[in-house]
Amino acid sequence: MPPLLAISRCVCQAREFAELLPLARENGWDLAALMAETGCGAQCGLCRPYLRRMLDTGETVFHEILTEP
Numbered sequence: 001m002p003p004l005l006a007i008s009r010c011v012c013q014a015r016e017f018a019e020l021l022p023l024a025r026e027n028g029w030d031l032a033a034l035m036a037e038t039g040c041g042a043q044c045g046l047c048r049p050y051l052r053r054m055l056d057t058g059e060t061v062f063h064e065i066l067t068e069p
């Protein structure tokens, strides 16, 4: 059975994390640069902890609720 919870995108910008990760890697973006360049994480901000973890671990689909530290 697939996990019930799958968070895989910035809803505000309608961008998949799987699309953002290679962009960040290619351009050497940290979280601040990713936010400045794409707007992701810069609106409601709910995706920001996921973006942070994505940059840390390379994960692009999350099965738990993450909040800001």
Ligand code: FES
Residues within 6 Å of the ligand: 009, 010, 011, 012, 013, 039, 040, 041, 042, 043, 044, 045, 046, 047, 048
């Ligand atoms: S979901 Fe990414 S800024 Fe709102």
